[in-house]
Amino acid sequence: MTSFFLKTLIALMLGFASMGVSADGVGIQIQNPWVLAPPPNVKVMAAYLEIKNNGEKPRMLVNVSSPAFEQVGIHQSVMHGDMVHMEQLKELSIPSHASVMLKPGGLHFMLTDAKKPLSIGDQVPMTLTFQSGEKIAVTAIVRSGPAEGMEDHQHMDHSGHENHKH
Ligand SMILES: [Cu+2]
Numbered sequence: 470m471t472s473f474f475l476k477t478l479i480a481l482m483l484g485f486a487s488m489g490v491s492a493d494g495v496g497i498q499i500q501n502p503w504v505l506a507p508p509p510n511v512k513v514m515a516a517y518l519e520i521k522n523n524g525e526k527p528r529m530l531v532n533v534s535s536p537a538f539e540q541v542g543i544h545q546s547v548m549h550g551d552m553v554h555m556e557q558l559k560e561l562s563i564p565s566h567a568s569v570m571l572k573p574g575g576l577h578f579m580l581t582d583a584k585k586p587l588s589i590g591d592q593v594p595m596t597l598t599f600q601s602g603e604k605i606a607v608t609a610i611v612r613s614g615p616a617e618g619m620e621d622h623q624h625m626d627h628s629g630h631e632n633h634k635h
Pocket residue numbers: 515544545555577578579
């Protein structure tokens with residue numbers, strides 16, 4: 470489980486194709502939203518993306534929802550020795566002129582109880598709601614990993630998900 474997160478983290482740091490979704494007028498820019506494809510019959514998934522705040526004021530993300538899931542939470546994975554455990558966050562602050570990266574092993578949106586099975590290539594619509602009341606629609610793509618075509622990719626496994634606890 471630990472090595473899974475570390476490998477995906479390293480793969481992510483090596484870079485990936487970015488796909489931008491910008492929301493005009495709010496100063497918030499969402500980049501490269503994706504969902505890690507789950508093993509068969511697993512209904513809990515994690516979504517990752519980058520939130521950029523190009524505005525002058527800090528922004529507070531207070532809610533995330535998706536019509537494809539019963540529940541979406543904002544989670545932070547924390548390492549305690551060899552164990553990874555997750556904390557639910559009530560809100561996520563994005564400082565002005567800064568960027569917050571959600572990535573394997575760190576911050577993620579926890580997608581719980583998929584209404585139907587999802588597979589690689591599927592689109593997952595999500596709505597991000599900020600404290601100001603502004604909403605940003607995002608479409609995440611289901612992928613097998615964060616860095617397609619990276620050298621490490623074939624060694625990646627999804628066993629970490631069986632231990633995905635709340
Ligand atoms: Cu989680």
